[in-house]
Amino acid sequence: MEKILEKSRNLILIAVVSSLAASIAAFLWGAAKTATIILNLVVSYGKDPLAAISLIGLMDTFLIATALLIFAVGMYELFIKDISLPEWLIIRNLHDLKVKLSSVIILVMAVIFLEHLVEWKDPQGTLFYGIAIAVVSASLIAFSHFRGKD
Template identity: 45%
Template sequence: MLKKLLEKGKAIALLPSLSLFVGAVFLGFYGIYVLFETLYKVLTDESARDTAVLATKFISVMDIHLLSVILYIFAVGLYELFVGELKLAPWLKIENIDQLKSKLTSVIVLILAITFTKNFVEWKNPLDTLLFGLAVSAVIGVLIFYYKIKSEH
Protein backbone atom coordinates (compact mmCIF):
# COMPACT_ATOMS: atom_id res chain seq x y z
CA MET A 1 0.00 0.00 0.00
CA LEU A 2 2.83 2.42 0.87
CA LYS A 3 4.54 1.68 -2.45
CA LYS A 4 1.39 2.59 -4.40
CA LEU A 5 0.90 5.71 -2.32
CA LEU A 6 4.48 6.83 -2.96
CA GLU A 7 4.20 6.07 -6.68
CA LYS A 8 1.02 8.14 -6.92
CA GLY A 9 2.55 10.80 -4.67
CA LYS A 10 4.38 12.45 -7.56
CA ALA A 11 1.34 14.69 -7.84
CA ILE A 12 2.61 16.38 -4.66
CA ALA A 13 5.02 18.28 -6.92
CA LEU A 14 2.02 19.89 -8.59
CA LEU A 15 1.52 22.27 -5.67
CA PRO A 16 5.04 23.77 -5.69
CA SER A 17 5.03 23.84 -9.48
CA LEU A 18 1.68 25.63 -9.55
CA SER A 19 2.71 28.09 -6.83
CA LEU A 20 5.93 28.94 -8.71
CA PHE A 21 3.92 29.46 -11.90
CA VAL A 22 1.48 31.78 -10.08
CA GLY A 23 4.45 33.67 -8.64
CA ALA A 24 5.97 33.99 -12.11
CA VAL A 25 2.75 35.42 -13.54
CA PHE A 26 2.38 37.82 -10.59
CA LEU A 27 5.96 39.07 -10.94
CA GLY A 28 5.49 39.52 -14.69
CA PHE A 29 2.50 41.79 -14.08
CA TYR A 30 4.30 43.55 -11.23
CA GLY A 31 7.29 44.26 -13.50
CA ILE A 32 4.94 45.78 -16.07
CA TYR A 33 3.34 47.88 -13.32
CA VAL A 34 6.73 49.19 -12.13
CA LEU A 35 7.71 49.99 -15.73
CA PHE A 36 4.52 51.96 -16.43
CA GLU A 37 4.72 53.70 -13.05
CA THR A 38 8.28 54.78 -13.88
CA LEU A 39 7.29 56.00 -17.33
CA TYR A 40 4.36 57.93 -15.86
CA LYS A 41 6.62 59.63 -13.30
CA VAL A 42 9.16 60.53 -15.99
CA LEU A 43 6.46 62.13 -18.11
CA THR A 44 4.78 64.02 -15.25
CA ASP A 45 7.57 64.82 -12.77
CA GLU A 46 10.76 66.54 -13.90
CA SER A 47 12.68 65.43 -10.78
CA ALA A 48 12.12 61.79 -11.78
CA ARG A 49 14.22 62.30 -14.92
CA ASP A 50 17.50 61.98 -13.04
CA THR A 51 19.67 59.47 -14.90
CA ALA A 52 20.79 57.60 -11.79
CA VAL A 53 17.21 57.25 -10.54
CA LEU A 54 16.03 56.08 -13.96
CA ALA A 55 18.87 53.59 -14.26
CA THR A 56 18.01 52.17 -10.85
CA LYS A 57 14.32 51.87 -11.74
CA PHE A 58 14.99 50.14 -15.07
CA ILE A 59 17.49 47.79 -13.45
CA SER A 60 14.78 46.95 -10.90
CA VAL A 61 12.35 46.21 -13.75
CA MET A 62 14.91 43.86 -15.34
CA ASP A 63 15.46 42.19 -11.97
CA ILE A 64 11.72 41.64 -11.46
CA HIS A 65 11.25 40.18 -14.95
CA LEU A 66 14.31 37.99 -14.56
CA LEU A 67 12.94 36.60 -11.32
CA SER A 68 9.61 36.00 -13.05
CA VAL A 69 11.30 33.95 -15.76
CA ILE A 70 13.30 32.04 -13.14
CA LEU A 71 10.15 31.09 -11.28
CA TYR A 72 8.66 29.89 -14.56
CA ILE A 73 11.73 27.78 -15.35
CA PHE A 74 11.55 26.20 -11.90
CA ALA A 75 7.82 25.57 -12.19
CA VAL A 76 8.44 23.78 -15.48
CA GLY A 77 11.47 21.96 -14.10
CA LEU A 78 9.66 20.60 -11.05
CA TYR A 79 6.72 19.55 -13.19
CA GLU A 80 8.95 17.73 -15.67
CA LEU A 81 11.01 16.03 -12.98
CA PHE A 82 8.17 14.76 -10.84
CA VAL A 83 4.87 14.86 -12.75
CA GLY A 84 5.25 14.48 -16.50
CA GLU A 85 6.79 15.64 -19.73
CA LEU A 86 5.91 18.97 -21.35
CA LYS A 87 6.35 20.18 -24.93
CA LEU A 88 9.06 22.79 -24.45
CA ALA A 89 12.06 24.27 -26.18
CA PRO A 90 15.07 21.93 -25.87
CA TRP A 91 17.05 24.38 -23.71
CA LEU A 92 14.21 24.36 -21.16
CA LYS A 93 14.12 20.59 -20.72
CA ILE A 94 15.10 19.49 -17.22
CA GLU A 95 16.17 15.87 -16.87
CA ASN A 96 17.59 15.81 -13.33
CA ILE A 97 17.92 17.83 -10.14
CA ASP A 98 21.50 18.84 -10.98
CA GLN A 99 20.32 20.60 -14.14
CA LEU A 100 17.74 22.49 -12.11
CA LYS A 101 20.35 23.45 -9.49
CA SER A 102 22.73 24.52 -12.25
CA LYS A 103 20.09 26.83 -13.71
CA LEU A 104 19.44 28.21 -10.24
CA THR A 105 23.14 28.87 -9.70
CA SER A 106 23.53 30.76 -12.96
CA VAL A 107 20.45 32.80 -12.16
CA ILE A 108 21.70 33.59 -8.66
CA VAL A 109 24.93 34.90 -10.19
CA LEU A 110 22.94 37.07 -12.61
CA ILE A 111 20.65 38.42 -9.88
CA LEU A 112 23.65 39.22 -7.68
CA ALA A 113 25.30 41.06 -10.57
CA ILE A 114 22.12 43.06 -11.22
CA THR A 115 21.72 43.84 -7.52
CA PHE A 116 25.32 45.00 -7.29
CA THR A 117 24.90 47.16 -10.39
CA LYS A 118 21.80 48.74 -8.86
CA ASN A 119 23.69 49.51 -5.63
CA PHE A 120 26.66 50.78 -7.61
CA VAL A 121 24.46 53.20 -9.55
CA GLU A 122 22.91 54.51 -6.32
CA TRP A 123 26.43 54.91 -4.80
CA LYS A 124 25.43 56.19 -1.37
CA ASN A 125 28.36 54.95 0.69
CA PRO A 126 31.57 53.90 -1.10
CA LEU A 127 32.73 51.60 1.72
CA ASP A 128 29.36 49.82 1.85
CA THR A 129 29.43 49.46 -1.92
CA LEU A 130 32.92 47.98 -1.77
CA LEU A 131 31.98 45.54 0.99
CA PHE A 132 28.81 44.56 -0.84
CA GLY A 133 30.82 43.98 -4.02
CA LEU A 134 33.28 41.80 -2.12
CA ALA A 135 30.43 39.79 -0.60
CA VAL A 136 28.83 39.32 -4.02
CA SER A 137 32.20 38.26 -5.45
CA ALA A 138 32.69 35.75 -2.63
CA VAL A 139 29.29 34.14 -3.21
CA ILE A 140 29.84 33.98 -6.97
CA GLY A 141 33.33 32.55 -6.42
CA VAL A 142 31.99 29.83 -4.10
CA LEU A 143 29.24 28.89 -6.58
CA ILE A 144 31.72 28.67 -9.46
CA PHE A 145 34.15 26.64 -7.33
CA TYR A 146 31.36 24.27 -6.27
CA TYR A 147 30.29 23.57 -9.84
CA LYS A 148 33.87 23.24 -11.05
CA ILE A 149 34.60 20.63 -8.37
CA LYS A 150 31.25 18.92 -9.01
CA SER A 151 31.87 18.71 -12.77
CA GLU A 152 35.24 17.05 -12.19
CA HIS A 153 33.55 14.20 -10.29
Protein backbone atom coordinates in the same frame (compact mmCIF):
# COMPACT_ATOMS: atom_id res chain seq x y z
CA MET B 1 2.38 1.04 -0.04
CA GLU B 2 4.01 1.23 -3.47
CA LYS B 3 0.88 2.78 -5.01
CA ILE B 4 0.80 5.42 -2.27
CA LEU B 5 4.43 6.30 -2.94
CA GLU B 6 3.81 6.45 -6.69
CA LYS B 7 0.85 8.79 -6.19
CA SER B 8 2.79 10.94 -3.70
CA ARG B 9 4.83 12.39 -6.55
CA ASN B 10 1.72 14.42 -7.37
CA LEU B 11 2.39 16.40 -4.18
CA ILE B 12 4.97 18.25 -6.25
CA LEU B 13 2.04 19.87 -8.06
CA ILE B 14 1.62 22.07 -4.98
CA ALA B 15 5.09 23.51 -5.57
CA VAL B 16 4.53 23.74 -9.33
CA VAL B 17 1.20 25.57 -9.11
CA SER B 18 2.42 27.87 -6.32
CA SER B 19 5.63 28.76 -8.17
CA LEU B 20 3.76 29.29 -11.42
CA ALA B 21 1.25 31.58 -9.69
CA ALA B 22 4.11 33.52 -8.07
CA SER B 23 5.86 33.77 -11.45
CA ILE B 24 2.73 35.11 -13.14
CA ALA B 25 2.26 37.61 -10.30
CA ALA B 26 5.90 38.73 -10.59
CA PHE B 27 5.61 39.17 -14.38
CA LEU B 28 2.43 41.22 -13.90
CA TRP B 29 4.14 43.24 -11.16
CA GLY B 30 7.05 43.85 -13.55
CA ALA B 31 4.64 44.98 -16.26
CA ALA B 32 2.94 47.38 -13.83
CA LYS B 33 6.35 48.72 -12.73
CA THR B 34 7.29 49.17 -16.40
CA ALA B 35 4.18 51.25 -17.05
CA THR B 36 4.86 53.38 -13.97
CA ILE B 37 8.51 53.94 -14.91
CA ILE B 38 7.62 54.88 -18.48
CA LEU B 39 4.97 57.29 -17.22
CA ASN B 40 7.48 58.87 -14.81
CA LEU B 41 10.04 59.20 -17.61
CA VAL B 42 7.49 60.90 -19.86
CA VAL B 43 6.30 63.26 -17.12
CA SER B 44 9.84 64.21 -16.08
CA TYR B 45 11.08 64.40 -19.68
CA GLY B 46 13.71 61.79 -18.80
CA LYS B 47 15.32 64.03 -16.18
CA ASP B 48 14.46 61.91 -13.14
CA PRO B 49 17.80 61.12 -11.44
CA LEU B 50 16.38 57.87 -10.05
CA ALA B 51 15.20 56.59 -13.44
CA ALA B 52 18.31 54.46 -13.95
CA ILE B 53 17.83 52.79 -10.57
CA SER B 54 14.18 52.12 -11.39
CA LEU B 55 15.09 50.55 -14.72
CA ILE B 56 17.73 48.36 -13.10
CA GLY B 57 15.23 47.27 -10.45
CA LEU B 58 12.82 46.38 -13.24
CA MET B 59 15.33 43.86 -14.61
CA ASP B 60 15.55 42.35 -11.15
CA THR B 61 11.78 41.85 -11.00
CA PHE B 62 11.71 40.04 -14.34
CA LEU B 63 14.72 37.88 -13.42
CA ILE B 64 12.98 36.74 -10.23
CA ALA B 65 9.82 35.98 -12.23
CA THR B 66 11.94 33.96 -14.65
CA ALA B 67 13.57 32.01 -11.81
CA LEU B 68 10.15 31.11 -10.43
CA LEU B 69 9.03 29.98 -13.89
CA ILE B 70 12.17 27.86 -14.38
CA PHE B 71 11.61 26.27 -10.97
CA ALA B 72 7.95 25.47 -11.71
CA VAL B 73 8.70 24.02 -15.15
CA GLY B 74 11.72 22.09 -13.86
CA MET B 75 9.85 20.49 -10.98
CA TYR B 76 7.00 19.50 -13.29
CA GLU B 77 9.43 17.98 -15.79
CA LEU B 78 11.38 16.11 -13.14
CA PHE B 79 8.49 14.67 -11.16
CA ILE B 80 5.36 14.65 -13.32
CA LYS B 81 6.09 14.39 -17.04
CA ASP B 82 8.30 15.72 -19.84
CA ILE B 83 6.95 18.68 -21.76
CA SER B 84 7.98 20.29 -25.03
CA LEU B 85 10.44 23.06 -24.17
CA PRO B 86 13.32 24.90 -25.82
CA GLU B 87 16.63 23.07 -25.40
CA TRP B 88 18.00 25.65 -22.94
CA LEU B 89 15.07 25.03 -20.58
CA ILE B 90 15.12 21.22 -20.59
CA ILE B 91 15.89 19.87 -17.13
CA ARG B 92 17.01 16.24 -16.93
CA ASN B 93 17.86 16.02 -13.22
CA LEU B 94 18.05 18.08 -10.04
CA HIS B 95 21.59 19.18 -10.88
CA ASP B 96 20.36 20.78 -14.13
CA LEU B 97 17.65 22.60 -12.17
CA LYS B 98 20.15 23.83 -9.57
CA VAL B 99 22.54 25.05 -12.29
CA LYS B 100 19.81 26.96 -14.13
CA LEU B 101 18.56 28.55 -10.92
CA SER B 102 22.14 29.37 -9.86
CA SER B 103 22.63 31.24 -13.13
CA VAL B 104 19.55 33.35 -12.52
CA ILE B 105 20.59 33.97 -8.90
CA ILE B 106 23.97 35.26 -10.11
CA LEU B 107 22.21 37.62 -12.52
CA VAL B 108 19.87 38.86 -9.77
CA MET B 109 22.84 39.52 -7.47
CA ALA B 110 24.64 41.38 -10.27
CA VAL B 111 21.58 43.56 -10.83
CA ILE B 112 21.24 44.23 -7.10
CA PHE B 113 24.93 45.20 -6.95
CA LEU B 114 24.47 47.49 -9.94
CA GLU B 115 21.56 49.20 -8.15
CA HIS B 116 23.77 49.59 -5.08
CA LEU B 117 26.62 50.94 -7.23
CA VAL B 118 24.38 53.52 -8.91
CA GLU B 119 23.18 54.79 -5.53
CA TRP B 120 26.82 54.93 -4.28
CA LYS B 121 26.54 56.15 -0.70
CA ASP B 122 29.29 54.30 1.15
CA PRO B 123 32.39 53.32 -0.88
CA GLN B 124 33.68 50.83 1.70
CA GLY B 125 30.24 49.27 2.11
CA THR B 126 29.91 49.01 -1.66
CA LEU B 127 33.31 47.32 -1.86
CA PHE B 128 32.38 44.75 0.80
CA TYR B 129 28.99 44.24 -0.84
CA GLY B 130 30.71 43.58 -4.17
CA ILE B 131 33.19 41.18 -2.59
CA ALA B 132 30.37 39.25 -0.90
CA ILE B 133 28.46 38.97 -4.18
CA ALA B 134 31.64 37.91 -6.01
CA VAL B 135 32.31 35.15 -3.45
CA VAL B 136 28.75 33.83 -3.66
CA SER B 137 28.80 34.04 -7.47
CA ALA B 138 32.14 32.22 -7.66
CA SER B 139 30.78 29.52 -5.36
CA LEU B 140 27.69 29.05 -7.51
CA ILE B 141 29.77 28.96 -10.70
CA ALA B 142 32.14 26.39 -9.17
CA PHE B 143 29.15 24.36 -8.01
CA SER B 144 27.70 24.33 -11.52
CA HIS B 145 30.88 22.78 -12.92
CA PHE B 146 30.73 19.80 -10.58
CA ARG B 147 28.27 17.19 -11.76
CA GLY B 148 25.94 16.05 -8.98
CA LYS B 149 24.64 12.52 -8.48
CA ASP B 150 20.99 13.66 -8.28
